[in-house]
Amino acid sequence: MAELLIKNGIVYDPMNNIDGERMDLAVKDGKIVEKVRGKGVKIIDASGMVVMPGGVDIHSHIAGAKVNAGRLLRPEDHFKDVEVKTAVTRSGVGYSIPSTFTTGYRYARMGYTTVMDPAMPPLKARHTHEELNDTPLIDKASYPLLGDCWFVLEYLRENMIEECAAYVAWTMNATKGYAVKLVNPGGLEAWGFGRNVRDIDDPVPHFNITPREIIRGLCTVNQLLKMPHTIHVHTNNLGKPGNYVTALETMKCVENLAKGDKPAIHITHCQFSAFKGSDWRKFESGAEEIARYVNKHSHVTLDMGQVVFTDTTTMTADGPFQYILHQLSGNKWINHDVETETSAGIVPFRYRRRSYVHAIQWSIGLELSLLIEDPWKIYLTTDHPNAAPFTSYPRVVSWLMSQAAREKVMKKINRKARRRSLLPTVDREYGLREVAIVTRAGPAKALGLTRKGHVGVGADADIAVYNVNPERVNLSKKYKTVRRAFQRAAYTIKEGKVVVKDGKVVRSVSGKTFWVNVKASPSIIEIAPTLQREFEKYYTVRYENYQVPTHHLAVSSPVLVKAGV
Amino acid sequence: MVVTLRPKRLFKVPVDAECLTPDIFAGKSNREITAWKLWEGNRERTLGKLFEVEGESGANPKEVSIQIFGDVRKVRRVGARMSAGEIVVHGDVGMHLGEEMTGGRITVAGSADSWAGSMMKKGMIEIKGDAGDYVGAAYRGSTVGMSGGTIIIHGNAGNEVGCFMRRGLIKVYGNTGQFAGMHMRNGTILIQGNSEGRAGAEMTGGRIVICGYIPSILPTFTIDSVRPRVKVEEEEVPGPFYMSVGDLTEGGDGRLYVSQTRNPQLGLYEKFL
Numbered sequence: 001m002a003e004l005l006i007k008n009g010i011v012y013d014p015m016n017n018i019d020g021e022r023m024d025l026a027v028k029d030g031k032i033v034e035k036v037r038g039k040g041v042k043i044i045d046a047s048g049m050v051v052m053p054g055g056v057d058i059h060s061h062i063a064g065a066k067v068n069a070g071r072l073l074r075p076e077d078h079f080k081d082v083e084v085k086t087a088v089t090r091s092g093v094g095y096s097i098p099s100t101f102t103t104g105y106r107y108a109r110m111g112y113t114t115v116m117d118p119a120m121p122p123l124k125a126r127h128t129h130e131e132l133n134d135t136p137l138i139d140k141a142s143y144p145l146l147g148d149c150w151f152v153l154e155y156l157r158e159n160m161i162e163e164c165a166a167y168v169a170w171t172m173n174a175t176k177g178y179a180v181k182l183v184n185p186g187g188l189e190a191w192g193f194g195r196n197v198r199d200i201d202d203p204v205p206h207f208n209i210t211p212r213e214i215i216r217g218l219c220t221v222n223q224l225l226k227m228p229h230t231i232h233v234h235t236n237n238l239g240k241p242g243n244y245v246t247a248l249e250t251m252k253c254v255e256n257l258a259k260g261d262k263p264a265i266h267i268t269h270c271q272f273s274a275f276k277g278s279d280w281r282k283f284e285s286g287a288e289e290i291a292r293y294v295n296k297h298s299h300v301t302l303d304m305g306q307v308v309f310t311d312t313t314t315m316t317a318d319g320p321f322q323y324i325l326h327q328l329s330g331n332k333w334i335n336h337d338v339e340t341e342t343s344a345g346i347v348p349f350r351y352r353r354r355s356y357v358h359a360i361q362w363s364i365g366l367e368l369s370l371l372i373e374d375p376w377k378i379y380l381t382t383d384h385p386n387a388a389p390f391t392s393y394p395r396v397v398s399w400l401m402s403q404a405a406r407e408k409v410m411k412k413i414n415r416k417a418r419r420r421s422l423l424p425t426v427d428r429e430y431g432l433r434e435v436a437i438v439t440r441a442g443p444a445k446a447l448g449l450t451r452k453g454h455v456g457v458g459a460d461a462d463i464a465v466y467n468v469n470p471e472r473v474n475l476s477k478k479y480k481t482v483r484r485a486f487q488r489a490a491y492t493i494k495e496g497k498v499v500v501k502d503g504k505v506v507r508s509v510s511g512k513t514f515w516v517n518v519k520a521s522p523s524i525i526e527i528a529p530t531l532q533r534e535f536e537k538y539y540t541v542r543y544e545n546y547q548v549p550t551h552h553l554a555v556s557s558p559v560l561v562k563a564g565v
Numbered sequence: 566m567v568v569t570l571r572p573k574r575l576f577k578v579p580v581d582a583e584c585l586t587p588d589i590f591a592g593k594s595n596r597e598i599t600a601w602k603l604w605e606g607n608r609e610r611t612l613g614k615l616f617e618v619e620g621e622s623g624a625n626p627k628e629v630s631i632q633i634f635g636d637v638r639k640v641r642r643v644g645a646r647m648s649a650g651e652i653v654v655h656g657d658v659g660m661h662l663g664e665e666m667t668g669g670r671i672t673v674a675g676s677a678d679s680w681a682g683s684m685m686k687k688g689m690i691e692i693k694g695d696a697g698d699y700v701g702a703a704y705r706g707s708t709v710g711m712s713g714g715t716i717i718i719h720g721n722a723g724n725e726v727g728c729f730m731r732r733g734l735i736k737v738y739g740n741t742g743q744f745a746g747m748h749m750r751n752g753t754i755l756i757q758g759n760s761e762g763r764a765g766a767e768m769t770g771g772r773i774v775i776c777g778y779i780p781s782i783l784p785t786f787t788i789d790s791v792r793p794r795v796k797v798e799e800e801e802v803p804g805p806f807y808m809s810v811g812d813l814t815e816g817g818d819g820r821l822y823v824s825q826t827r828n829p830q831l832g833l834y835e836k837f838l
Contacts, residue, residue: 073706074706075704075705075706075707076703076704076705076706076707077706079704079705079706079707
């Protein structure tokens, strides 16, 4: 295989403590190596450019039944954004929910090479993997939704932790999943009966179990199985004023489960869970309280869920929340119940600068990432497409790096929101090292992807080169230059192959699909008859057909995990 | 300045002619115009390959007049997003005529296919023949239809005239299909001929005037009064009309005027007056 040498780049690799050093990177057979020699070496001159590991996105809804339903719901979204096919790329459509191929191309153009789809109803695993197979240029994985699954609820109610672990391990294998995802734990099951849970101690109707027990139970299970990622939690009461209390309670409830300095819980799109105030009129930011807690504790990681003022499509498994959004906005709405597992909702939404609530939401995301001191604890996401499409990441990067860029937006937002925002009091500006942490090294570490997020020897040769020179340009003043550079990577290298050059896709390769192959003790066999019986009783799909075979994945990349049970 | 276009052959697959606007033609030489790229089906062609282009374009879109002769029934999106100037089609034209136009004038001597003037913001479209479905409508899924300007159709129009209309005027001298003024928010639709029914379904504002026969009005409208005439811009349309308010399922305040003399079957509503 071809060898590659990226010369003279200004390298940011926080995992290996390389902070803007001018150095060469050698690539052989899709891996970073010590050095390459010989005649066939292809040389990329990166002098005056920033070199980073390929971007890693920890939370972005890019595939699955719900995403596709969103595509069907929004022809007008596709109409306004069309990509014409080229010699190497396929055509595609969609601004907030791009079609699969376009999703891959657009991520690669921004220098991203690994993306996690965070919400896969286990029953829809086949569909999700079919879409992921058609998403080129990026490695990906999907998190099965387990927080409202009947099996989990029943095992945890009876305190059958080992059986629950066996079930989770079986699900990871059966659905080719990567991490345990909880969405409004308990609330989605309640939504099946037209209700929701009020807080983490409100019992789920008919199951007699509280969200607290579900979160703690799955956290324990996750640790028993030695999963690479922590539990990935979308909190209860998401999107409701005053919910920062619930977010704090959720973090606190697993505090004593944490082992050492290792994170035990990931609170996702935390912006939506950091609302203060008793109603929408008294709505405020709770970012300060959350940041204070996170700064003092090491068992929590977060991602932003940054709002950008644009027209987008909200889609979550959180059915009751989507119903509230539908009522607030009056927009069209899809509501769906996934048998015994979860629910889903989709509502198109426009974030407006002049809206008080939306402007505060915009502020919360940035406040969180600026007030939390350690960038290893908070990662950049827009919860694509809920708070904004992923194509707005470069804009978010420019806001993080430049107070001037933030002030420019501040001038245009709702006046009351401007007065109440904490942002004018924050003068912190991210440097490129911190940007490299929140966009690649941090998420890779949280996900336990040892070969991603860094460019040390042995890492996958996923590399992004951005045409901006931090030695010449004042990044906090020239935020537009930064934005442009991050929008169009000078080079994106995927496993040693140049796939993007000057913001154009020059080659299409298919990425891997990661999944966790849990090797547990024979207790898995014990639950199989129970599962089979329950499947016959409750499911529309047979036990045997439910499981996604490995050959269903275009490029299967199992992560072997030896469980502690 | 007049530019004349004639198709060089009969088009069998749709031609996406977004570029046929005074805005794009303005300030370009004949050679630049003929080199402009457009799509015929899934093949990219140049304008010169598909059309015989004659005449000179002006410097300003306002001065440009595009005259199209021949069979352009497969040519779509003529005059899309145009802001000024004039387009005259001497025959029938394809779908999406004057889509999202913001000014200027389009005249069609023959008929236009569906989506004429969809999402238009300003300007004028006059169709001497018939129009297809979705005149001045919103794109599928969107809630923003025609938001200004005037569409005049001398023949008949299809279904869903003015769907999600927000402002402006649509005049149809002939008959219309079903669901005229569906989801309408504001603006006026004047139908001189008959309607196939279900006019104003889910409308929340605006006016629909039907001078001909309509089989029935929706049960979600409530009769308000009988009006001797309706004023549409400067024009006085003689009545008398039954005026109903709706659509009540949407809490709407739209006005539906239906001719009293042409619709004796609606006389039973008079007892609710």
